[in-house]
Amino acid sequence: MREQLSAELLTALETIAGADHLLIALDFDGTMSPLVPHASDARPLPGSAAALSALGQLPETTTALVSGRALDSLRAVATPDPETLLIGSHGAETWTGPDGAPLTLTSQQTDLLRRATDAVQQVVDAHAGTVLETKPAGVVLHTRTADDDVAAAATDAARLALDQLEGAHITDGKRVLETSVISADKGQGIRSLRKYTGATAVLFAGDDVTDEHAFAALEAQDLGIKIGDGETSADHRIHSPEELVLVLERLLELRRASAQT
Structure with a gap:
């Protein structure tokens, strides 16, 4: 099924797979999970969940979810691995481990x-x-x-x-x-994750207009993937969460090969 991905996207995946430290940051709803009428029913596609989990086990590779959901809601539906970093509420909430400071309001x-x-x-x-x-x-x-x-x-x-x-x-x-009540967006989330992890390249995929802040925060060495229709500043576009499975599985192959060289 890999022929569904464009030659340009496959080439971009080959390039970013060789990054010294790769951050893979994904939106959840409409990206890892198809959109559903009731938010509590959303679940990641099994292929995306498996590939993201495997990527997180590779050397110098960090995985993250960057979502508009509150962190508790994101954990409930995405069931991320403990190693996966989390940005919730469009950047207002951040989880980088049990020692992280909780969100507090004035x-x-x-x-x-x-x-x-x-x-x-x-x-x-x-x-x-x-x-x-x-x-x-x-x-x-x-x-x-x-x-x-x-x-x-x-x-x-x-x-x-x-x-x-x-x-x-x-x-x-x-x-x-x-x-x-806090000024935050997913672009701020991407920048904070880049700084926290020391990533030399970032792959971000998202489907919503709120993900455009994250695409705008990407740099020349990064890779942005828009899912679905609508204007975007992302470098590449795929059509569905099902195609993201192909992207992640191919990236996993390439990243594993890069780690072995």
């Missing part, structure tokens, strides 16, 4: 989060099929299970209410509207 941020949550709850109560999700530093309006017209109306109503809250950072995603 009293002002805590109050702002309460008011943002109340605003989104009022929208959910008035729009059938929409769902509220709370995060340690934010609140999310989910509209994937609502009719299209209801989803659009709910998103507009939530944005109008949240725009009145000074200090609230609003981000659009695929059928979600996210609000955080």
Whole structure:
């Protein structure tokens, strides 16, 4: 099935597989896992999970998940290996091991989060099929299970209410509207992981508009892979999470061969 991957992408994988220290950072929903109506039902495709786990066991190779999910939610659905580093809540939460400092909010941020949550709850109560999700530093309006017209109306109503809250950072995603009381994005997550690991090259794959911050943080020696449709600054594009399995399996082959030379 490898012929599904373009010659240009295969060449790029061959190049990055030889990095002195490779960081493989992946979004989860729509990337390792197909998108599903209910977020709690998401699971990584077995091939992606197996390949990422095997990559994490190779010398000078670090794996990471960089997700919009809160860390607890990400752990529940992705069941990552202990060695896998985690960035959650679009960069607001970071897990680099048991000694890492937990996220803490100021009293002002805590109050702002309460008011943002109340605003989104009022929208959910008035729009059938929409769902509220709370995060340690934010609140999310989910509209994937609502009719299209209801989803659009709910998103507009939530944005109008949240725009009145000074200090609230609003981000659009695929059928979600996210609000955080901390200014953070996946690009910051990629930069912090690069610094923490000392990676000489980074591979990042993602599918959503929020992943564009991560693509923008990549450097000349890195590799960005966009999954699905939509404008992107990524170097390469594949069409589905199923194709990501092929990418990771090929990278695993190449990285193993590089480690043996």
